Amino acid sequence: MNRPAAPPAAVTRKPWQRRLAIAAWIFTGLCVLGFLGTALTVMHEMRQPVEAERRMCCWEENAIPEWTAGLLGVQVPETATDRRAGLHSNVQYDAALLAFTVTTAEADRFVQPLRRDGTQMVPNLHPEEPGFTRSDGFTHLGLPEPETFVEGMRSTSVCPREAKTPESGALRLCAEIHTHEFQPGMTRIYLWAGSDAPLNKPPA
Missing domain, CATH: 1.20.5 (Single alpha-helices involved in coiled-coils or other helix-helix interfaces)
Structure with missing residues (x-):
């Protein structure tokens, strides 16, 4: 077996x-x-x-502050310092940016005629994190985005002829306006205006 x-x-x-x-x-x-x-x-x-x-990408050359102010239809105070500007173009919209520094009193005089009657500038209750950037924002101009500030920040939006003032009548684009009092008595003004239609380009 x-x-x-x-x-x-x-x-x-x-x-x-x-x-x-x-x-x-x-x-x-x-x-x-x-x-x-x-x-x-x-x-x-x-x-x-x-x-x-x-x-x-998409930033036009030669968009100097004086030219950009004319594009927006605003008169920058003669005493303004640290003037910066840019024009961003893409297939969806164009955006014009302008920033400058003035005294807080001058900032109030600049914004007041552009606001609708009875409106107030509002604080930034929902700030972005520090370091926040956007492709068509003020980071390109070497400035922090205004949406990141809380202390001393006020914002509003305006469109042409919303107020019965020469300044409102001269405004050519709807714009977001931010004012940031970064130190007592000194304020930086940020203007951002977008347009679905192509904006004029700065001269070469």
Whole structure:
């Protein structure tokens, strides 16, 4: 009578074989980590030019403050300092930006004739996080976005001829106006105006 075949004996690895297997696993893990590190580095390097291009994209050259003020139809106070401006164009809309610094009293005199009767500028109750940027915002002009400020910030929106004043009649675009009293007695005014129709471009 035939006996059933005995199961094969378990294969026992020798110590040097175990060390070789462990070394192979470690080598494979290092290769995978090295590949992932290289891939992440390449992606980061590729993203930097894309981010830089995105920040610079679509901004018109030569949109100086004087020209931009004329485009918006506003008269910047003669005493204004740190004047900055830009014109952003894309397939959906154009945006004109103007910023300057005046005394708080002058800021009030600038904004008052543009506001509708009975309206007040409102505080920023829902600020964006510090460092917030937008592709068509004031970051391009080297300024923090006004939406990030709370203390001393007031905002309103105006459209042409909403107030019965020469200043409102001269306004050519609906605009968002932010005033930021960044230190006692000194205020920076931000104007942002968007248009679905293409805006005139600054002269070369």
